[in-house]
Amino acid sequence: MMRHTPNIHGIARSQWGSLEELTGAPEFRNWLDREFSEAASEFPDPLARREFMKLMGASLALMGLSACHRPPQQKIVPYLEQPEFLVSGRPLFFATAMPFNGSATGILVESNEGRPTKVEGNSTHPLSLGATSIFEQASILTLYDPDRSKTILHDGQIETWDNLVSAWLTEQERHLYSGGRRFGFSSIQIFHQRWHGKSGNCRSVIRPRSGISGNRSLARRSLKVTEPSSINPLSRSITLVLRM
Amino acid sequence: MPQIFSPGTNTVFRTVLVLSPFLLVGSLFAIYRLNYSSWATQVGVPIDQPVPFSHEHHVTGLGIDCRYCHTSVEKSAFAGMPSTQTCMTCHSQIWTQAPILAMVRESLAGNQPIRWTRVHQLADYVYFDHSIHIQKGVGCVSCHGRVDQMPITWKEHTLQMGWCLDCHRHNEAALRPPSEVFNLNWKPSGNPSAEAARLAIEAGIRSVQEITDCTTCHR
Numbered sequence: 001m002m003r004h005t006p007n008i009h010g011i012a013r014s015q016w017g018s019l020e021e022l023t024g025a026p027e028f029r030n031w032l033d034r035e036f037s038e039a040a041s042e043f044p045d046p047l048a049r050r051e052f053m054k055l056m057g058a059s060l061a062l063m064g065l066s067a068c069h070r071p072p073q074q075k076i077v078p079y080l081e082q083p084e085f086l087v088s089g090r091p092l093f094f095a096t097a098m099p100f101n102g103s104a105t106g107i108l109v110e111s112n113e114g115r116p117t118k119v120e121g122n123s124t125h126p127l128s129l130g131a132t133s134i135f136e137q138a139s140i141l142t143l144y145d146p147d148r149s150k151t152i153l154h155d156g157q158i159e160t161w162d163n164l165v166s167a168w169l170t171e172q173e174r175h176l177y178s179g180g181r182r183f184g185f186s187s188i189q190i191f192h193q194r195w196h197g198k199s200g201n202c203r204s205v206i207r208p209r210s211g212i213s214g215n216r217s218l219a220r221r222s223l224k225v226t227e228p229s230s231i232n233p234l235s236r237s238i239t240l241v242l243r244m
Numbered sequence: 245m246p247q248i249f250s251p252g253t254n255t256v257f258r259t260v261l262v263l264s265p266f267l268l269v270g271s272l273f274a275i276y277r278l279n280y281s282s283w284a285t286q287v288g289v290p291i292d293q294p295v296p297f298s299h300e301h302h303v304t305g306l307g308i309d310c311r312y313c314h315t316s317v318e319k320s321a322f323a324g325m326p327s328t329q330t331c332m333t334c335h336s337q338i339w340t341q342a343p344i345l346a347m348v349r350e351s352l353a354g355n356q357p358i359r360w361t362r363v364h365q366l367a368d369y370v371y372f373d374h375s376i377h378i379q380k381g382v383g384c385v386s387c388h389g390r391v392d393q394m395p396i397t398w399k400e401h402t403l404q405m406g407w408c409l410d411c412h413r414h415n416e417a418a419l420r421p422p423s424e425v426f427n428l429n430w431k432p433s434g435n436p437s438a439e440a441a442r443l444a445i446e447a448g449i450r451s452v453q454e455i456t457d458c459t460t461c462h463r
């Protein structure tokens with residue numbers, strides 16, 4: 001905009017601040033009329049700032065509504081046939097024995113709806129008189145361990161039971177010369193890797209756990225399976241350990 | 245530049261200004277009341293079940309005791325739900341071909357348990373034990389209502405914390421002799437308050453302060 005200010009001679013004179021003002025370019029007129037330059041008050045985006053605030057406000061308000069519903073409907077699944085002595089909601093204790101290093105310790109296993117959760121000593125057992133060692137306490141994880149693999153894994157990939165059996169048979173062939181030495185198949189891998197001791201004569205031991213489906217009886221027959229209690233945990237002679 | 249607001253806007257603005265506190269308070273009150281509505285609490289809403297089991301028929305009609313099916317109610321936190329075998333003790337003999345019981349028969353034949361829908365559901369952070377309430381002489385009817393008059397089971401009370409506390413504070417109203425705990429028809433006779441005081445002493449009910457402590461239910 002041109003300003004007309006009187007000069008010392010009293011004659012109005014055009015004053016201008018820039019060449020654009022002098023020529024009266026339309027872009028300059030536009031710039032001058034606007035209080036703020038473009039993009040200063042409004043974000044030059046199809047989703048304008050106010051629109052953005054509206055949407056965010058609405059979604060925040062609606063997010064609170066998601067709390068306005070009832071908890072999901074639960075199911076109660078009773079037994080088909082109520083197990084004897086079991087009182088629903090209370091643990092059941094089983095008296096059992098844990099074979100270890102050629103002997104057995106009498107223990108009580110706490111079981112919640114069929115899941116063993118804790119090992120306690122059996123005070124009527126003449127050997128332990130109610131005491132348990134770390135081995136008995138830790139043995140609960142051989143019964144129920146949520147961290148244990150639920151499928152057969154080979155190098156981190158899921159494998160089938162048939163492939164395991166064929167791989168097992170191949171390995172057994174290779175170890176025939178030693179009569180099964182240096183060949184273990186166990187659920188207690190850490191034991192064999194960490195503990196040092198005399199070299200034992202560890203035969204093939206297979207111990208499928210209940211979660212794995214497959215033809216176990218076939219595997220047992222063909223593999224000359226011995227009881228897991230005959231593994232000497234202090235043996236360091238085993239070079240191959242399959243973990244289940 | 246045209247005017248955005250017409251002169252009438254002043255009136256609208258003043259009206260909204262005057263009404264807004266009422267709207268705010270009103271909507272907060274509505275949300276508060278929603279918690280107690282039968283929509284939220286499911287009180288009095290019959291819950292669909294896979295088998296349309298009628299407590300009315302089995303309790304009032306046939307006179308079966310609560311504990312025949314809810315076996316662990318005196319011994320455990322959980323009252324217990326009948327196994328399929330429990331249903332079949334009678335239904336292997338009577339109503340053996342009834343279409344309404346087809347699912348029970350299929351459950352037994354197919355080795356698949358019946359999946360009942362839970363009617364009374366407490367939050368996981370509430371420690372509730374059926375057995376202690378039974379042993380102290382709180383009748384089934386105090387919490388579950390007249391189950392013997394329910395063709396399809398519904399929830400009689402909200403089971404909200406305020407409702408629990410009401411009874412823990414004034415437990416005299418819920419106490420009854422141990423022999424009448426499972427009797428849904430029982431009414432106190434004589435002087436109810438004196439009788440309740442005697443029962444509270446006999447059952448060894450702890451002081452109101454103790455049984456309304458937070459850790460009584462939230463452990």
